[in-house]
Amino acid sequence: MYQKLMFTMLLGIITSCNSASFKGVNGDRAPLGADADATPSINPPSNNDLLPEISDFNESPIEVDDSDFVPPSPDEDSDDDQDLEETTDENDGSDDLTNPTDDEELEMEDNGETCNLSIPEDGSHDLVRNGSFERNPLNAGQKWDIFESREVPGWRVSWTEESKRSYEDGEVCGGLNPKLEIQAYETASATFGKQFVELDSDCGGPENCLLYRGNEHTNIRISQKLDLVKGQSYQFSFFFRKRRLSLTEDERTLEVRFAEHSFSIDLNGPSTGHYQGSLASYDLTEVDNHWFEFKAVLEVESDLRKVKFWETGKPDSFGAYLDKVSVLPMVSDCGCDGAVAVRRYKPGQFNVSETEMEARQILSNALEISSDELFDDLDPSTSRENYNFVSLGFRGAMILQLDYPSIEGQKIRIYETSFNRSYEQYKEQAKIFVKQRRRSSETWQAIGEVFHDGELVLPAGTQFIKIKDTSPLDHSTDGYDVDGVQCVI
Secondary structure, three states: OHHHHHHHHHHHHHHHHOOOOOEOOOOOEOOOOOOOOOOOOOOOOOHHHHOOOOOOOOOOOEEOOOOOOOOOOOOOOOOOOHHHOOOOOOOOOOOOOOOOOOOOOEEEEEOOEEEEEEOOOOOOOOOOOOOOOOOOOOOOOOOEEEEEHHHOOOOEEEEOHHHHHOOOOOOHHHHOOOEEEEEOOOOOOOOOOOOEEEOEOOOOOOOOHHHOOOOOOOEEEEEEEOOOOOOOEEEEEEEEEOOOOOOOOOOOEEEEEEOOEEEEEEOOOOOOOEEEOOOOOOEEEEEEOOEEEEEEEEEOOOOOOEEEEEEEOOOOOOOOEEEEEEEEEOEEOOOOOEEEEEEEEEOOEOOOOHHHHHHOOOHHHHOOOOHHHOOOOOOOOOOHHHOOOEEOOEOOEEEEEEOOOOOOOOEEEEEEOOOOOOOOOOOOEEEEEEEOOOOOOOOOEEEEEEEOOEEEEOOOOOOEEEEEEOOOOOOOOOOOEEEEEEEEO
């Protein structure tokens, strides 16, 4: 009788551990008998969400500067600013910035014309992918679950150094891959959609919670690389909430990095949300149900292009909540001026020597164009060191980012180098595609074909241009040559 009773009690505990609501929203574990009938299961995204973003070319491209967009192995850390990941240097060089509020505008000079910069109200150009964490939908009735980086579109997940130091061997959760905890508790009510994330995650999830109970030191860091342009300003915003509202001495902080800007938000005390940093201007507002919104307009003055969040303090699987991360680029009422960055390059076939090919693949040459170069071409005797173009190669392709989204009526002017030969002598041509946001489910829209130099009408809101070589294979040696891209009215 005693053995039967113990078996029944153990079975009840295991069933409750597997229930969807084992974790209480305010930090205390829910009663062991709660939601015992729920049967949660991990819902990975579709295969399309797990694939690297190679559909830009329908073939495997060479990455230009998105080396960590394909989810790395658990032990790999290829961050280009790794030494800054878990620091909160208050002297970040942002003291001299003038950041407008939502109601203010910046002004810029564009060929003698004054252009106004503003934040798009509709959010159509948001650079953050999966910013509200809805791409891993939980089952009906399920309150939380955990997901590895490869399962979470847009975000990379890693254990913090603080979590690693909590284990004698440095192996978090016995060496398990870091996981992002996604929650859907009604009592915490997501600020956008139905789900949000917790930055102090979990080892085993609702399926295996008894294996690690009492030994979970699981602070995580999440990061995402964005299409930021040096010298431009962005509205950066997110919502956060302290989990354990009842604790007044929790000694936790939410650490945030956007490009070169870093700051902290104090999560201690009954009234959380104290900013710590050196930004010149920001808004921090309590909105509803203990959620706060942070918002600032920040200028990017470096080549760093990531947004990162992590929590410091006691790693115990009860951490800060995060939701609705957003980065909106400023838009100009003058529209775009030209291409400012090469985002991807996939060279095709070349019928030239390796030395000659290298001279034709210096990517910055696709961006350089001055007023005295307009529609000018290179002399056939031009030496390699004076080349000012990038060759695509036969069926090669390139993605360029414009400085600002285009406006109604703008055209794109593409300059091509054919060493002063006519099209009949040197048949080089390319098909042009456009897109508003590169990292989105939006498909590339074909707008036409150019033969040597050419102009095409841009749909309003365009910020990415894909140029794909379509040259006849018997009339060229290196395919279409991109000398520069300019926006014109």
